[in-house]
Amino acid sequence: ETRFRCKPDNFVYNNMLYVLCKKESSGEFIDFSLMIFRRIESPDTYSYSNVLVGLCKFGRFETAIEIFKEMCEAGLVPTRAFVIIRLIAELCRLGKMEEGFEILKVVEERKLNCVEEGYSTVIQALCEHRLVEEASHLFGRMLSQGLKPKLIVYNSVICMLCKMGRIGEAERVFEIMNKKRCLPDNVTYNSLVHAYSEARNWEIA
Numbered sequence: 001e002t003r004f005r006c007k008p009d010n011f012v013y014n015n016m017l018y019v020l021c022k023k024e025s026s027g028e029f030i031d032f033s034l035m036i037f038r039r040i041e042s043p044d045t046y047s048y049s050n051v052l053v054g055l056c057k058f059g060r061f062e063t064a065i066e067i068f069k070e071m072c073e074a075g076l077v078p079t080r081a082f083v084i085i086r087l088i089a090e091l092c093r094l095g096k097m098e099e100g101f102e103i104l105k106v107v108e109e110r111k112l113n114c115v116e117e118g119y120s121t122v123i124q125a126l127c128e129h130r131l132v133e134e135a136s137h138l139f140g141r142m143l144s145q146g147l148k149p150k151l152i153v154y155n156s157v158i159c160m161l162c163k164m165g166r167i168g169e170a171e172r173v174f175e176i177m178n179k180k181r182c183l184p185d186n187v188t189y190n191s192l193v194h195a196y197s198e199a200r201n202w203e204i205a
Contacts, residue, residue, distance in 0.1 A: 013039070014046045021054025030058050037067075049079040056083055061090040065099070072106055081114035088118055092125030097134070100125070116147045123149075127156040132164055139173075148180065155187045162195035170195060 001008065008016075013036060020033040037043065037051045048071040055064035068087055071077070078084055084107060091100035104118045119142045126135035139157050142149060154177045161170035174192060177184060196205035 010040060010042070010044055010047060013037075014044070014050060017047060017050035017054075021050045021057070024054075027058035030054050030060060034063070043074070045076045045079055048074075048076055049083065052078055052083045052087075053080060056086040056090075061087070061094075065091065068103070077106070077110055077112065081112065081117070084112070084114055085117050085121060088121050089125075092122060095129070097122070097126065097129070097131070101138075116142075119147060120150060120153050123153055124156045127160040130160055130164065132160065132166070135160060136169070143176070149182070151182055151185060151188075154182055155185070155191070158188060159191045162191045165195075165199075167192075167195045167199055167201075 016036055017033055020029045020036070033051060033054055037047060040047055048067060051067055052064055052071075055061070055067065064087060068078075068084075084103065088100045088103050091097075091103070100122055104115075104122055107115050107118045119138065123135055123138050123142070126138065135157060139149070139153070142153075154173060157173050158170045158177075161167070161173065170192060174184070174188070177188070193205050196202075
């Protein structure tokens with residue numbers, strides 16, 4: 001660039017970012033990658049995706065969230081679904097549920113193939129924080145869109161409801177689970193048995 005006074009195009013930039021962010025294992029070049037990224041006049045999907053992969057890979061989630069917001073404002077989405085899921089999971093871990101839900105809405109609007117996994121990630125986080133109304137609403141929304149919750153999602157909702165003493169609602173989720181042919185496991189049964197025992201409803205327990 002300095003010697004020949006030729007500005008690299010996006011193809012060159014993206015190849016550099018690919019090597020530094022996806023192939024490099026130590027993480028020592030991630031700041032150099034960001035410097036390269038910031039020199040691109042019009043970053044494209046691959047520019048953003050390569051940097052996001054590197055940032056997530058090396059635990060730089062705060063910066064990854066900022067870059068993702070910029071990407072959304074530019075009307076682009078990452079090429080790799082796992083990048084989005086990592087961002088949602090990290091936001092939820094940090095207790096930033098609203099921001100996680102905002103990313104989920106983008107995923108939903110763009111009809112990306114990771115929407116089901118995105119819902120699962122947010123619902124599990126809401127259940128862990130015992131945000132009953134929010135988790136129940138999102139779970140209902142997931143079902144209404146024809147998405148198929150996995151066993152871990154059903155168990156998260158059932159365990160949360162049982163711990164909160166809302167056994168009737170837990171039983172309804174258990175019935176939905178059976179209708180959807182998702183087989184319960186020991187976690188499902190243990191939660192329900194314990195909840196009914198606590199309520200002294202021995203017959204159902």
